Amino acid sequence: MSEMRTIKDMPVNDMFVSGHGACAGCGMAVAVKNIMRILGADTTVYVPASCLVVISAMYPTSNFRTPYLFTAFENTGAVTTGIRAAQRRRGLSSTVVGLAGDGGTFDIGLQALSGAAERNEDILYVCLDNEGYMNTGIQRSGATPFGAWTTTTPVGTKVEGKREFKKDIMAIIAAHDPPYAASLSIAHFNDFIKKVEKAKAKKGFRFLHVMTPCVPGWRSDPSMTVEIARMAVETGMWTLYEIEDGEARTTYKPQTMLPVTDYLKLQGRFRHMENGDVAKLQEWLCAKWYLHYGNDMEQPVCATFEKMKRVRHPHEEQLHFI
Amino acid sequence: MKVMVISADHAVAYAAKLARTEVVPSFPITPQTLIVEQLAEFINDGELDADFIPADSEHSVMSMAVGASAGGVRVFTATSSQGLALMHEMLYAVPQSRLPIVMANVNRSLGAASGIWVEYNDSMAERDSGWLQVYVEDNQEALDATLMAFRLAEDRRVLLPVMVCLDGFILSHTVERVDLPEQEEVDRFLPKFVPYNMLDPSDPKLMNPIVPPEYAMEMRYQLDRAVEHSREVIAEVDELFAREFGRSYGGLIDTYRLEDAEYAMLTLGTATGLARQVVDELRSEGKKAGLIKLRFMRPFPFKELCAACRDLKALGVFDRSASFNGGGPVYTEVAAALCNVPTTVTGHVAGIGGRDITPEHMREMYDIVEKASRGEKVRPVTWHGLRGDME
Numbered sequence: 001m002s003e004m005r006t007i008k009d010m011p012v013n014d015m016f017v018s019g020h021g022a023c024a025g026c027g028m029a030v031a032v033k034n035i036m037r038i039l040g041a042d043t044t045v046y047v048p049a050s051c052l053v054v055i056s057a058m059y060p061t062s063n064f065r066t067p068y069l070f071t072a073f074e075n076t077g078a079v080t081t082g083i084r085a086a087q088r089r090r091g092l093s094s095t096v097v098g099l100a101g102d103g104g105t106f107d108i109g110l111q112a113l114s115g116a117a118e119r120n121e122d123i124l125y126v127c128l129d130n131e132g133y134m135n136t137g138i139q140r141s142g143a144t145p146f147g148a149w150t151t152t153t154p155v156g157t158k159v160e161g162k163r164e165f166k167k168d169i170m171a172i173i174a175a176h177d178p179p180y181a182a183s184l185s186i187a188h189f190n191d192f193i194k195k196v197e198k199a200k201a202k203k204g205f206r207f208l209h210v211m212t213p214c215v216p217g218w219r220s221d222p223s224m225t226v227e228i229a230r231m232a233v234e235t236g237m238w239t240l241y242e243i244e245d246g247e248a249r250t251t252y253k254p255q256t257m258l259p260v261t262d263y264l265k266l267q268g269r270f271r272h273m274e275n276g277d278v279a280k281l282q283e284w285l286c287a288k289w290y291l292h293y294g295n296d297m298e299q300p301v302c303a304t305f306e307k308m309k310r311v312r313h314p315h316e317e318q319l320h321f322i
Numbered sequence: 323m324k325v326m327v328i329s330a331d332h333a334v335a336y337a338a339k340l341a342r343t344e345v346v347p348s349f350p351i352t353p354q355t356l357i358v359e360q361l362a363e364f365i366n367d368g369e370l371d372a373d374f375i376p377a378d379s380e381h382s383v384m385s386m387a388v389g390a391s392a393g394g395v396r397v398f399t400a401t402s403s404q405g406l407a408l409m410h411e412m413l414y415a416v417p418q419s420r421l422p423i424v425m426a427n428v429n430r431s432l433g434a435a436s437g438i439w440v441e442y443n444d445s446m447a448e449r450d451s452g453w454l455q456v457y458v459e460d461n462q463e464a465l466d467a468t469l470m471a472f473r474l475a476e477d478r479r480v481l482l483p484v485m486v487c488l489d490g491f492i493l494s495h496t497v498e499r500v501d502l503p504e505q506e507e508v509d510r511f512l513p514k515f516v517p518y519n520m521l522d523p524s525d526p527k528l529m530n531p532i533v534p535p536e537y538a539m540e541m542r543y544q545l546d547r548a549v550e551h552s553r554e555v556i557a558e559v560d561e562l563f564a565r566e567f568g569r570s571y572g573g574l575i576d577t578y579r580l581e582d583a584e585y586a587m588l589t590l591g592t593a594t595g596l597a598r599q600v601v602d603e604l605r606s607e608g609k610k611a612g613l614i615k616l617r618f619m620r621p622f623p624f625k626e627l628c629a630a631c632r633d634l635k636a637l638g639v640f641d642r643s644a645s646f647n648g649g650g651p652v653y654t655e656v657a658a659a660l661c662n663v664p665t666t667v668t669g670h671v672a673g674i675g676g677r678d679i680t681p682e683h684m685r686e687m688y689d690i691v692e693k694a695s696r697g698e699k700v701r702p703v704t705w706h707g708l709r710g711d712m713e
Contacts, residue, residue, distance in 0.1 A: 042523045046389070057531035067521035069392055069529045071415040075385035078347075078377060082386035083521055085345050085373045086393020094523045112385065115378030 007189045011037045020063040021055035025222025027212035027229060028052060028128045030186050032099060035126060035208075038196040041066060043095045044087065046080050048109060049073035050101040051135040052128065067094075074108040076100040077116030080123040088122070095124055095200055102129040102143035106167050117176035117205045124199050124206045127169065130214035138217045142167040145237065146284065147277045148269045150217075155272040165284055170209055174243050179204040182242035182251075185211055187230035191240055191251050198242070211238045219268025228266050235263040236289040250292060257289055257299040279304075324502040330464035330493035331356035333500050334400065334426045334486065337468035339370045340508040341424075344395035344515070347375045347386035349405060352438045353490040354428040357400040380405035384412035391421035392529055394520035396472070399423070402490060403430035403444040410448065416483045417452025417545055419530050420519065422475035423483040425453075426468060429591070429642075430490040431675050439676020440490040442591070443643035446619070446651045452545055454484045454552055455619040457590040461498040464488045466569055467617075469503070473512050473559050480552045481518055487619075489592045491676070503567055511566045553621050574623035576615040577630055579605060583612025585695035587670070587687055588627075588656060589640040590616040593679055597640070600684040611688055616652065624659045636666040638691035642673045649703035666694045669703035683707045 015036035022029035028051060036043070044067045047053045053070045056063040071079060076098035084096040100109055105127040116123060132150050133139035140150040146165045149155050153162040173181045180202045182195040192210075199206040213220060213228045220228055232238035233254060240252040260282045264270035273281075286302035328336070335357045338346070346365070348358035364370035373390075377383045380401050391397045401409060406427055416423055431441035445455060456471065458464045464486065471484035488494060519527060533541060557573040564570035579601050580586060589597045594615045604611035614630055614637070616623070631637055637660065641650020648654055649669030657667045670687045673679040683706040694700045705712055 044393075044521045044523060054532060057528060059528075059531045059533040059537055062528040062531060064528070065526060067523055067526045067529070068531070069389070069521060070532070071385065071388055071419075071530055072411055075382060075412070078382035078385035079389040081375060081382075082345065082347065082389025082391075082397075083393045084389075085375060085386070086390040086395040087521070089344055089373065089395050090393070090522075092522065111378050112382045115382055119376070 005190065007193065010034070010193065011040065013037065013040070015039065015041060015043065015065045016056070017063050017065060021058070022051070023215050023222070025215040025225040027186055027214065027225050028130060029055070030225070031128055031184070031210045031212050034192065035196050036064070036066070038193065039095050039097060039200055042093065043097055044083055045069070046076060046083060046096070046098045048076045048098070048100050048104045049135070050104055050128070052099055052101070054135060073104055075112050076104060076109050076125065077112035077114070077121070080125070081116050081119070081121045084121060084123050096122070097124040097126060099126050099128060101135070102127060102131060103133045103141040106142035106169050114172075114176065117173060117178055117207070120178065120204045122203055122205070124208070126208045126210065128210055128212045130212045130217060131166070132214070132217050134214045134217040143169070146281045147273045149272060150269070160272055160274070160277070173207045174248070176205070177246060178207055178243075180242070180244055181207040181209070183209045183238065183240055185229050185233055185238055185240055187226050187233065188240060188252055195242060195251070198244070217269070219271070220266060224266055228263070231258070231263045231266060234258045235260045236285045237263050239288070239292045241292065253293050257301050259301045260285055323504060326500050326502050327497050328461065328500050329356060329495055329497050330458075330461040330488050331428065331495065332360050333461045333465035334468050334488070335360035335364070336502055337465045338398040338424075339364050340503060340505060341398065341469060341472045341512055342396065343370070343372050343398040345373045345375065345386070345390040345397045347377050347383040347390070347397070347399050349377045349380050349383045349401070351380070351402045351405040353430060353494040354400045354402040354405070354426065356494065357426055357428070380408040381412060384409040384416070387423050387425075388412060388415055388419065388421060391423050392419065392519070392521050394517035394522065396515040397423045398425070400426040400428065402428045403432045406444045406448060407432055413448055413451040413453060415530060418541060420481040420548075421483060422472075422481055424468065424471045424475055424486070425483065426486045426488065428490045428494045429487055435675060437675050438490065440492055440673065441643055441675055442487070442641070445485060445487045446643045448485070449619055449651065452482065452549065453620065454482055454549065455487055456484065456617055457487045457619065458493070459592060459594045459615065461493055461496070461500050462569070463571060464493060465500055465502070466563065466567070466571065469508060469512065470559050470563050473562070474552065474555055476515060477555045477559070478518060480548060480555050482548055482552060487591070492592045507566055511562065549621050553623070556618065556621070571617060572615070574618045574621065575626050575630060576617060578613035578615065580612035580614065580630065582610060583634060584610040585636045585638075585688070585691045586612035586614055586634055587638045587640055587684070587691060588614040588616055588652070590619070590652065591642060593640050593642065593673065593684070596679060596681060596684050600681060600688055603685070604688060609692065611692070619652070622655055622659070627656060627659045628663050631660055631663050631665045634665045636668065636691045636695035638668045638670050638687050640687065641669060641671050644671055644674065653703065668694050668700060670706055671703065672706040677707055679707065
């Protein structure tokens with residue numbers, strides 16, 4: 001494993017090259033470009049149905065300089081399993097990576113993902129999480145946060161936005177006890193680099209969960225993509241940690257939890273949210289915060305949610321968080 | 323050569339082993355399960371050097387098969403019924419990606435009025451997927467057709483997946499005498515697998531991207547031509563097989579006592595054995611009855627059927643599945659094939675949901691076709707063995 005430490009050490013040889021069709025300010029394109037730089041040329045890519053397949057592989061062109069395969073939506077865990085089995089038999093050592101969206105991971109692809117994780121397949125699974133089915137035009141997924149507007153959770157006169165909280169995919173992955181799983185942010189780049197490098201070097205099933213802000217889906221300013229990703233971490237909407245051989249470790253802990261409104265106000269998808277829903281989301285976030293970072297330090301924004309501090313996550317001990 | 327008394331499921335597993343299959347993604351489903359169980363045993367006993375991948379579903383099985391085949395190795399799997407239906411989406415990725423995957427489908431009825439017994443409505447529903455489909459009559463043919471399937475699929479003029487279809491239980495769980503070829507013979511017949519396209523970082527290729535309207539139509543036409551051209555390769559492989567193993571199956575279709583026949587049935591699968599017996603009876607009564615055995619449903623033998631039926635006055639077509647309100651799928655396709663031949667074509671649906679087809683049912687089919695051959699008016703489609711009368 002090379003000793004890449006900061007963004008200055010990043011390889012400049014792109015495996016995901018420019019000219020793709022991503023929107024201005026697309027967080028996913030930033031993530032893929034940099035993941036592919038670190039993985040390098042000895043990589044085989046599988047992309048299920050997603051924005052990525054549409055922006056990067058429209059016959060007869062491709063933005064990937066590595067071998068690339070697409071077939072369907074729900075089978076990233078399975079197709080990568082097959083590719084790796086064949087390449088192993090042919091004596092190839094290439095990193096087989098699946099680059100899937102949140103719909104393809106949290107929802108329709110969960111079964112094949114679980115199968116690959118349970119068999120501890122020697123593959124790298126990357127979930128590029130833009131919190132919705134953005135390729136089909138902004139529909140709700142299991143990754144969409146509470147309260148968010150999508151075209152299938154419209155802001156109506158009776159129901160406003162999504163009523164369920166975001167699924168904890170990392171806890172599901174952790175329950176499979178993989179060699180490596182980590183959450184990444186494009187706003188924390190040194191941390192991002194280290195985690196991709198670690199995932200590349202390890203054998204067995206590896207999972208990277210990257211938050212990828214989506215300009216049209218989140219109704220945000222293209223210039224604010226990285227800032228939104230940063231604010232997600234500062235408010236607890238996104239947490240940075242890794243689980244390595246069963247041990248969970250926080251890789252970045254904000255000093256003070258910022259109110260969720262600092263995150264919400266940057267995006268049009270939350271604009272409609274009333275105080276009651278904001279408080280409900282804040283309460284959920286406080287429980288998540290204390291779970292991840294411990295409750296030894298009171299967070300002022302959580303002062304009104306005393307009870308939540310004592311709520312224990314069902315996987316708390318398994319994840320060794322506190 | 324070794325003689326064994328084994329089920330067709332085991333015969334297929336032996337064929338996949340003799341073919342030196344390298345990756346076997348699998349998921350259990352009755353009546354296919356014996357195949358993957360046997361392959362797992364071969365692998366765990368060190369008799370076959372292959373990766374056995376226990377998948378989470380048949381959808382994942384075909385996804386793994388695509389990944390492994392695109393990764394450059396020989397892939398075999400097996401399924402039935404609901405499993406094939408669950409694979410449906412992935413089946414379509416295979417022919418257009420020109421991946422020579424071989425799969426056994428042990429025919430079993432699909433869907434509500436659910437059962438585990440033989441019916442062809444599972445594989446018939448996939449006849450437009452681009453997979454080649456062969457239906458077999460007995461356990462020996464199950465083994466032989468599977469071996470031939472690899473050779474056919476991997477031929478550079480074809481490069482298409484092949485589905486070997488065999489009757490659930492009637493073949494899958496019934497033991498028969500099977501001549502098991504020697505490994506050296508099979509190695510001569512089936513050369514080492516050399517992938518045409520593969521995912522290799524030293525020669526990066528883009529496989530199966532999104533294809534806009536400017537290109538998709540040509541690709542589909544190329545697929546249409548590849549299926550058409552597989553006809554000649556099927557004939558060649560049948561000859562090659564006969565030279566190596568001494569058994570021949572006639573390619574797309576086979577015929578029985580058809581030379582001077584005035585009327586005949588067309589059958590596929592195990593019903594063919596029964597039809598042979600009935601033809602012999604009819605011949606002994608002096609009737610000019612014959613038989614056409616349909617082996618390949620894809621490619622469909624349009625030309626071969628027209629040639630075979632030239633002197634027939636009437637042809638009855640057996641179907642073990644229904645294409646509701648139109649008889650069965652084989653009937654409609656045969657009728658289309660023979661639209662320029664002055665042969666009357668009648669449809670005969672039987673054996674649905676695994677119901678036994680008796681010699682009486684088959685005799686009834688022949689009697690109707692004989693009437694049609696004399697110009698008498700008969701039902702276009704008859705369901706045989708139905709409890710109660712037809713409407």
